[in-house]
Amino acid sequence: MWTAALFRLISNVNTTIPEIKVGESIVISLASIRKAKDNLKKIINSTPLQFSQTFTDLTKAQVFMKPECLQKNGSFKIRGAYTMLHRMADEEKARGVVTFSAGNWAQGVAYAASMLNIKAVVILPEWCNQKKIEATKGYGAEVVIYGRDSQELLKKTLELHEQKNYVYINPFSNINMMAGTAAIGIEIIEEKPDTEVIVVPIGGGALIAGIAMGAKHLKPEVKIYGVQPFGANAIYQSLKKGDIVEVKIETIADGLAVSKPDKQAVKFVGEYVDEIILVTEDEIKRAIYLLLERAKLLVEPAGATAMAGVFSGKLPDLKNKETVVVLTGGNIDLNLLKEILESNNINP
Incomplete structure (x- = not known):
């Protein structure tokens, strides 16, 4: 049984679940x-x-952006990667680590490992952005290209864990990693105490769960809204069904391309996230376009998904609400960006 604070299904099915006592249930x-x-x-x-006056006028919410697209490595991932590796025991650091990624987590782990003198091996999918592969290698990690989806990548990761005795790093549900991402929630509330809503994209679920934990420690009443693509909605479907669901990935948001979520991550999302909505590929493309044109921020599809949710009008009434939107990364494929900018289907 999944618990959640007012989890709402967009498919016109209303599910009311008992509200949690935040102070007693926050894991970190x-x-x-x-x-x-x-x-x-x-x-x-x-x-x-x-703050964006343009996006405020467009959505009627008071829109503030948390631009993690300007973070080192181009995404928030360095926060969790460094925190996790820094907290490992010396014996574990000596063994080295193995993990898997669609690209941004790979760069975060590679960069953090190089700073801490830890050997890192990262499994990347066959379709991975070549720039992300090159960056991961550039930070000193060993890269193995294997598989098409998260389950195939996991299989290869566990194989190397067994063969080489590397420490396996779960990219979806790791408490020390989540402590690093939870710092984003703390930063938001400390900088803007009147924040009423935080909107975050969902892939594997660790980011939004971490942000929710951090923010709700300081402000239990803050609402945490998640956004997933229709083409990568495994956590949404898992919460809807009440069990883990595997989905086929069909989205440009490669950073959210999780076909089968971690059970613990789904549980965390169910406990700490107030709403989840789904957005289309065109809505994600429009968000990328508007963020670049109006906010002068280059944001990748996964990073723009939360803003796509705000623009979509599908979230609960945001009118006049102090709303913070987390832009998680900026490592966009330039060919995809060119396609979006040249598209005739974008409606500003």
């Missing part, structure tokens, strides 16, 4: 999140909130 302590935040100060870029 505030002290652990603050320690992670302090350790990251000299590692990451500061990403202050940016």
Whole structure:
């Protein structure tokens, strides 16, 4: 049985689930999140909130952006990767680590591992953006290209874990990793205490769960809304069914391309996220276009998915709400960007 604070299904099926007691159920302590935040100060870029009058006028919400697209490696992933590797025991660091990724997590792990002198092996899919492959290698990680979806990548990762005795890093549900991402929630509430809504894209679920934990430690009443593509909605479908669901991936948002979610990650999302909606590929493309044209921010499809949700009008009434939208990454394939900019289907 999944628990959630007012999880709402967009398919016109209303499900009311008992509201959780946040202070008693947050898995990661505030002290652990603050320690992670302090350790990251000299590692990451500061990403202050940016207000958009244009997007406020367009959506009627008071729109602020958290531009993690300007983060080191071009995404938020360095936060969780460094925190997790930094907290490993010396014996584990000596063994090296193995994990899998669609690209951004790979770069975060590779960069953090190089800073901490840890051997890192990363499994990347056959369709991975070549720039992300090159960047991961450039940061010093060993890259193995294998498989088409998250389940195939996981299989290869566990195989190397068994063969080489590397420490396996779960990219979807790792408490120390989530402590690093939870720092985003702390940063948002500390910078803007009147925040009423935080909108976050969902792939594997660790990011939104971490942000929710951090934010709700300081402000339990803040609403956390998640956005997934229709073509990569495994967590949405899993929560809807009440069991883990595997889906076929059909989306340009490669950073959210999780075909079968981790059970613990789904549980966390169910506990801490208030709403989840789904967006189309065209809605994601429109968000990328508008973010570049109006906000002058280059954002990849996964990173723009939360803003696509705000633009879509599918979220609960955001009128006049102090709303923070997390832009998770900026590592977009330039050919895809060219296609979006040249498209005649974008409606500003």
